[in-house]
Amino acid sequence: MTAGALARRGFGDGARAARLMAEAGLDPGDHAQVIAALSAAADPDQALLGLTRLVESDPEPDELRAALDDDPDLRARLIGVLGASTALTDHLVRHPGDWRELRGADAARTPTPEELRAGLLHTVGADPNAAAPIASTPADDADGAEHALRVAYRRRVLRLAGRDLTGAINLETASAELADLAAATLDAALAVARAQSPQDAELCRLAVIGMGKCGGRELNYVSDVDVVFVAEPAEGVEDEQAAIRAATRLASAMMRIPGATDAEGTLWEVDAALRPEGKNGPLVRQLSGHIAYYERWAKTWEFQALLKARPIAGDAALGRAYSEAIAPMVWRAASRPNFVDDVQAMRRRVIAHIPAAESDREIKLGPGGLRDIEFSVQLLQLVHGRTDPALRSGNTLAALDALSAGGYVGREDTAGLADAYRFLRQVEHMLQLHRLRRTHLLPSPDAPDGTEQLRRLGRSLGYAANPVTELTAAWRRVASEVRRLHEKLFYRPLLHAVARLPGTEARLTLSQAGERLEALGFADPEGALRHLEALTAGVSRRAAIQRTLLPVMLGWFADSPAPDAGLLGFRQVSDALGATPWYLRLLRDDVRVAERMAWLLGTSRYVTDLLLRAPEAVAILADDADLARRPTAALTAEAYSALRRHDTAEKAVAAVRALRRRELLRTAAADLLEVSGIDAVGEALTAIATVTIDAALRAAWTKVAADLGEEPCTRLCVVAMGRFGGNELSYASDADVMYVHDPLPGADPSKATRQANLIVHELRRLLEMQSDDPPLVLDADLRPEGKSGPLVRTFDSYAAYYRRWSSTWESQALLRAATIAGDEELGRRFTELIDVIRYPEGGVSDKAVLEIRRLKARMEAERLPRGADPTLHTKLGRGGLSDVEWVAQLIQLRHAHEMPELRTTSTLEALDAAVAHGLLTAEDGATLDVAWRLAARVRGAIMLVRGRGGDSIPTSVRDLAALAGALGYRDDESEEEEGPSSRLLQDYRQATRRARAVMERVFYDEL
Incomplete structure (x- = not known):
């Protein structure tokens, strides 16, 4: 195979690749499948170099080459490892026979935590079944036991990487196995420490509590393993201080072993900085000391850290006692003053301390990174987990699933966060696997080998066509989505509201609700309880979300003038909307809507009636901009569109009246929520009445023309009077109007008048016909001669009346006359006519x-x-x-x-x-x-x-x-x-x- 052909297969240096293949004894004709696998590796050149080194170091290279040809599973695992990890390649070169760890059924199987623990304890000669295993290492060969432990650990990581890189396991399985492997390593290291200091082992019981990712069984390939130590005197030991000193020596020795360096390198650091008082506190405390500290002195962030606490090594019974004592404190932490604010402030501090040059490459701590997801999930857990045990998981993805199942997070948001978390963790794994070093920074394309690193990383994640561009675009897309969801969930006002509730009230329990309802001021607690039962009964997602919302909303209902009416209205609206997906999602994700809804329903029968006629209108409460008065031109355009859409006057005006109902609700809500003043209320009510009458008049005109079989022979104008004309309508106001018509030139006046009356009567019928929407009553009592006068007059009749019979009160009434609908020219002429009456010369x-x-x-x-x-x-x-x-x-x-x-x-x-x-x-x-x-x-x-x-x-x-x-x-x-x-x-x-x-x-x- 030529150098050019190898270059086309993905090798960076074709000539060098050809030379290395020759050195490794890989003839392209005989080992075509191996070469194909190499070209598909994350880094083909690195994989080929690693294989060449392995062949050179293996005393039986022919067996290796034959196995690669014959065993496709081995081939995929080994070459996958060689192309992704120089650190594991170095391990294989140091231990040539370890390539067999990637062969056979055991290489394909995920071991149990018990198997991992037993295997590593056997490595140091300890009995896994002993209450406190002790390594059987000669006193003068402690280094040998530690070295054997590190080699055994690397072999287990090698097996895991082989399955991980070939897609045989998912992220959750890989992370859990890494955490279990770390726990087993600590147990074996503790066994070595006991062997080195048997007298200390006899004085104390020591339990190792895993924190962070190890505690949550979601560990990286290379990460500090966060721990906390708890100890008690051994049975029969009365000197507590001596026991704690002994436990401290054992803990220190145990911590040193994984972090020590020899030919195998360092496994990882053991970090005990999350213990009480941090690095300034004692390394080991008794259980009573832990309890006292967390009861009196612990800060908010310490309870957040304890969310993932889990016994992982040492004395199992003591570890369980620690968990049983501390866990209740964790789930009470959200009741602390300013808890939510403290957690949010801590996240902002983390971001503020990231160097500016690294912010857009930091996949863990940076904006849109893993910490955004973890903090969001943990805050939701701590707030809602007080009363919902289903949320009490230390594992991020498991907790996210529980939050979704309980209705605390929407399904789409859950899927978005879960996908992003898996992507970011997989990127993190591939970054760390390369050299088995702790890092969370994407390579910089400006670095000398940055592009090559990005290419290898992208290929390891499955981006084959253009690895650098595709990986970079995916990272930016994921970071943007994570940041959006983080800000939506992490700063959700509902968290503050729920956190402020006493723990016993944060989750609705019907057995306790009766007393609370009475205490909150509900006049009919039994009736309110029936509403709560109807809203929260069952195991549906809807009921789950209501159980989260209602404890907070009950307080808001209680703050309203009529709590019972508010809760009844809320039930009616919720029943009307049924399982509409956006409704409860809106209330949960935008708590201002829920609070506003509680206030409006508990304050206004008028708003409740309007909302029950069209429950979907609750969506306008989400944004003040949606409560602002809409321009008259926009309302007119919408009303005219409704006229064009419908083929009958009844249907067309029904659509226009529905538009009016929506605007009445918008205006009333803005009024009660103090978004608008009385001027805006009057203008909004007048505008929508004007638009409604204008559209209905057009529909009535069309209907009458169709019934007559000809266009009416007159022009018609509607004149607003009183508050209507003054642009000062109120919710209870009828629309005071007068009707003016003017026969067309040459038309029969009596015929024109009959037609005008038909149109006006049709207009009134359409606006008052039976409907779910409130009627618009047109009151013409302010016309000349009042109820005794004709409903519709001609322009000339008005002119004659005002010239001969007009009284002072009519001049006063005309001060607020304004034409609002119908023929514009006729309206202008009428205005000129009445100006002489209402603004008389000389006063x-x-x-x-x-x-x-x-x-x-x-x-x-x-x-x-x-x-x-x-x-x-x-x-x-x-x-x-x-x-x-x-x-x-x-x-x-x-x-x-x-x-x-x-x-x-x-x-x-x-x-x-x-x-x-x-x-x-x-x-x-x-x-x-x-x-x-x-x-x-x-x-x-x-x-x-x-x-x-x-x-x-x-x-x-x-x-x-x-x-x-x-x-x-x-x-x-x-x-x-x-x-x-x-x-x-x-x-x-x-x-x-x-x-x-x-x-x-x-x-x-x-x-």
Whole structure:
């Protein structure tokens, strides 16, 4: 085979490869399969060099060559090792016969932990069945026992690597075997230490507790083995201090053996820095000392480290006693103050200490590395594992599976983290296997041999086409995904909320829930318990997630004005959404949605009703941006799209009303969550009403035209009045409107009027027809002649009426008239018509002013409901909406003809303009503004809380408390005498009393 042909097969130096093959006796014709295997190795040149060295060192090279030809399993394992690990190649060269470790059934089988322990103990001549095995090494040949132990260890790693590199085992199996092999090595090293100091062995019992990856049975090929030592005096030994000193000497001797260096090199370091007080503390403590330390002095990170603690060597009974004593403390740690914050801060400190030049190559500690996954999993375990024993595993992948099964982590997130973890650990394994050195850094392509190292690493991981590019891209992709999931899970607010709960309350137990419900203030604990049972019954994933969420949500429901109603609403919404996958995932992953949902359902019957009509709308609670008012143009475009999609007027308007319902929910939620103010509420409600009427009018027009078989012979315009025209609609407001039509030139006026009436009646029918969505009632009582007048008038009829019969109150009513739908030109003409009426030249006369004042006084006397408290009626009461609006309107009637800024339908804008022109003092304007806003907010909140309209502030204690809560009044511990309800009443009465004083002075005297 030529040098060129070898180069094409993947060898870097074809001529050198040909020479080495000749030296190894590998004729291409006779050993084609071997050469094919070499070319497929992670590093073909390294594999060939290693095989050549092995052939040269083996006293029977012909047997080796024949075995490679005849045994495909041996060939794959041996060449795989030679191409991936120079360290194991060196071992094979030192021990030529060890290539046989990769041959036969034993090489293919994964040994049990007991087999590994027994094998290494036999290596040092110790009895595996003894309570405290002691090596049978001559006193003057301790080095020989240690050397034999290191050689035996390397042979076991060789076997493991052979299976690992050929894909015969997965990452979990390889990591677990490495951990078991490390534990067996420590047991054998302890046996050697006992043989070296038999007098110490007689004084004490010593247990070795594995920590970190060894404790979790997920060890790397080369990693420090973290341990903690616990000791007790041997039976009959009374001198505890002497026993602890003896145990310390044994532990020190044991630690030295794996870390010592000889011809076999160093296995790994044994690190006891995770012990109490770290490196400053004693190496060995009694069990009582460990317990005392963890009960009184341990920091948060120490409990996180103990999560993986597991007895791995030494006295088994003492190790079990240690686990039984310490484990409960680990699972109580999340209840410590600031626990979650401490763990999060520790992760940030780790990242901050990574050298900048290594950050993007650090697969363990860097952003998107293994630590991000491990910290995320461990924090979730510690918080939720207090009450869920299924989560109490020291193994990352097993814990992740348990978190997924319990509903704490979504399936997709679990799969993403698990895949990333396996990828990163496999990269770490292949990095370390090369020289059997501890490293977590990807090779730098800028280093002298960096590209070659990346190529070998990429090929060992299965990237064959373009190993460097594919590996680099995979690392970046995985790191990015890990970082995203880490930030999502590790900084999940639900962790804080669950951690703050007492341990007994962090997992919902129905047997304990009754007492807690009563303590939280639920009026009907038995009814609430039935809701909880329905939500959490069974073993489904949905029930599991609810069992995690509800302990936290119960507290949020209790903070709302009506906890029982909130829990009932939550059950109804959850039942309606059923097994919808995104719903519970949203509540679990974005705790703000769950908290907001609890507050809204426990505060507002109005919101609950809207949400039950379309439960999927709960998704808007995830982001403040989704609660912001949508532009009118966007709503209009969506409504028109609905008209085009449906083939009947009924279906089209039903879609538009569904759009309105969604926007009502958006507005109400933003209002109660204090995302928007009263101005934004009025504008949003007015906008969606306008869009709905406009779209429904188009549908009605099309329907009537189809029924008539011709286009109507008139033009039609809808005029908003009152709060609707003032852009100040509230949740309880009907839409006050007037209808104007204008027959087309040459059309029969009576026919045009009949058609206009058909369209208006169809419009009202469509907006009020039976539906799951709330109706939009159009009230035309403010039209000329009121209920006695025609529903629809022609433009000329309006002009004649206003010219001959218009009264002062109608001029006042027209101040808030605004065209909102229908023919735009007709709307402009109508506006020009009424401007003359509402902004009369020279202003209204003194006689008209007197009439307005008398009308206001009569309205207060006659229209205020019987028995209503005039100080608590938001609309007609003293200092309420009517008082403020009449002041603004009288100013407009008198001065708008000369001051264009007063020509607005908005009450607050009119007040601002009056202040700007000196018609009101700034102080009076501010007083009226505050009172109007507060009365409008209270009136809207009454509708939100009750689900039905009302103008008076309720007097019942329960209703008043709910109203105060909806308005943002909270219990304040500094207020010993006054609760939220009292503060609401005080604020309202104070604001309206001041506004009434301004109104009486300005309206009756100054204007």
